[in-house]
Amino acid sequence: MSNIDLNEDELAVVADAKEFAAGYVARHCRQWEMDREMPREVFQAAADAGLCGLLVRTDRGGRGIGTCALLKVLEELTYVDMSVAFALVVHNNHARFIDNAGTPDMIEGYLPKMIAGEMIGAFLLTEPQGGSDAAAIAMRAEGDKGSYVLNGEKAWISNAPHADLLNVFAQTDPAAGARGIASFQVPVDTPGVTRLPAYEMLGCHAIGAGGFRFENVQVGPGQQLVPAGQGFKAAMAGIDLARACVAAMCVAMLRAGLDTAMPHILQRHAFGRPLAEQQGLQWQLADVATDMRASDLLAYDAARLIDQGGASAEAAAHAKKFATRAAFNGLNACMQAMGADGLKQDYPLARHLAAAKVAQYVDGTTEIQNVVISRALQKAYQTDE
Ligand SMILES: Cc1cc2nc3c(=O)[nH]c(=O)nc-3n(C[C@H](O)[C@H](O)[C@H](O)COP(=O)(O)OP(=O)(O)OC[C@H]3O[C@@H](n4cnc5c(N)ncnc54)[C@H](O)[C@@H]3O)c2cc1C
Structure with missing residues (x-):
């Protein structure tokens, strides 16, 4: 959707993420959810695909990608499974922290192992x-x-x-x-x-x-x-990035929702014609498409501001609030359009719907995004009187 300029190296990372997600993750993620745990070797496999040092500079063995590229990587992973994407982005963010602010001992002792997926x-x-x-x-x-x-x-x-x-x-x-x-x-x-x-x-x-x-x-x-003195600031420093990431993850889940529901309603019939000819369903999924597009624009608007070093708190809060709501409501709509079939584990919708709910808590709840947005509004409209 959003037309993002990525360099060749970044495009290669996105391609690696797509291959890892469509192959390894897609083969196993349903089982991991049924087992209620993901095995440790997933980090090793992600590292083998070059996905454990995404935000670490290249001269330290990382891939050094920017925020927009990170969002694209997460979209590829989340299209298949949001929880795997989230586990990996938390790990990658920790490595970034050390890369940016670590002591020489931390950089030497921890970073190579983190990039190799040996230290989580x-x-x-x-x-x-x-x-x-x-x-x-x-x-x-x-x-x-x-x-x-x-x-x-x-x-x-x-x-x-x-x-x-x-x-x-x-x-x-x-x-x-x-x-x-x-x-x-x-x-x-x-x-x-x-x-x-x-x-x-x-x-x-x-x-x-x-x-x-x-x-x-x-x-x-x-x-x-x-x-x-700097701990709280440091904890919050990555929060805009994290919120933009969650918004992009929601875009991917909405895309997965439409990719699942649309073919279904085109081929399934009720009352003598394809479900897709029922205007009620058409409009329901048209709203999902609109919300997906708006979420995408908001997510990459925040990402661009982060990459440019601009003030990004409000943009990231708008993106996270809107996209997480859109994902929860949109996946619900996609499931509804599929009838009882939407409940089946053969489709990813139930897994994505649960993930969309989780997305409403991680990296600050919807209400906390409103706190940020309200603060910005008040600042913008405050008069000196
Ligand atoms: C799957 C998952 C993974 C997570 N991973 C991490 C992690 O790796 N590291 C980490 O540190 N944390 C992590 N978290 C925690 C997450 O950041 C918190 O759940 C989140 O910040 C909300 O805190 P809480 O759940 O304690 O809710 P509470 O703070 O108890 O809030 C309860 C409710 O009150 C609302 N509320 C609170 N304050 C206000 C206010 N001022 N105005 C209006 N409403 C308000 C909240 O929005 C919420 O709806 C994770 C959470 C989940 C679900």
Whole structure:
């Protein structure tokens, strides 16, 4: 849809993603969902396809693609399965964090293994008592001179079953609020870290959402990625990118919905003619097509702003809010148009519908997008009086 200028290298990455998704992922994703887990070797297979260092610069072994190209890659993956795409983008984002802000030891010690799919990353911000108010995290990092002891619990962490390296956000000074938050790189086998069982959810089990408990976990000065004062900003720095990514994923699910429902209603008959000749159904799916197009434009509008280094918070919030709603409603419409057949696991619609619901929570709920948009509106209309 959106006409995006990608360079030759980026086009090659998108082609790799398409091949990986249409082959390996398509063969297994239904089974992973039935098993309620995705095996670890998927990361290895993704790395073999060149999809584990997407955002790492090329001279460090990554593929160094821009935001628009990342969205295209995620569309290819999500067309087949959103949860696999999400697991991979979380891992890739962690590698990007280290590439951008890591110490030389982190860059040397972790990045090659992450790009090779041997070390899996996870982003630990949300806690059991709440995720929307991220600045209010309660996990404590007590200490000084760069050495800290971590205590607390994290919840709803993607890649929890397989993560080897944890990007942990913790509060060094509760009185300082958001300014007290720092981030640490913690290998999962550090004494005091307990991996909790992944949740059973509506769907999307390949994401492997689960929790971690930290009891007197010692971290040294070399493990701090972002110091207090910058931790919250760092956690939020990638959020616009993440929101644009989720919007693009929704575009792909809508495309999959139409690609499934349209051939069905063209060939199936009711009341002596093809279902596709019923105006009610035509209009229902025409609305899906419109929403898909609008979601696409919003997603790439945000992506372009991110690539240009412009202010992107409002654009990303609009894109995520609109596209996640469109995907949930649009997939519901596609399923309805297919009658009972739409419920069958032979088709991807039920899996995508569950993923569209998940998309309404990850990287900030729909309501939090409205908080961002309302703030921008008020700023735009505020007078000095
Ligand atoms: C599959 C999955 C994977 C995830 N992966 C990760 C991960 O890798 N790392 C990570 O840190 N987190 C992750 N999350 C957590 C996700 O970011 C949170 O679920 C999200 O931020 C919402 O937090 P919450 O679920 O605690 O809802 P709450 O914060 O408890 O909110 C509950 C409801 O209140 C609404 N609400 C809250 N504040 C306001 C307000 N000011 N105005 C209006 N309404 C409001 C919310 O929109 C929501 O509807 C994941 C979640 C899911 C479902």
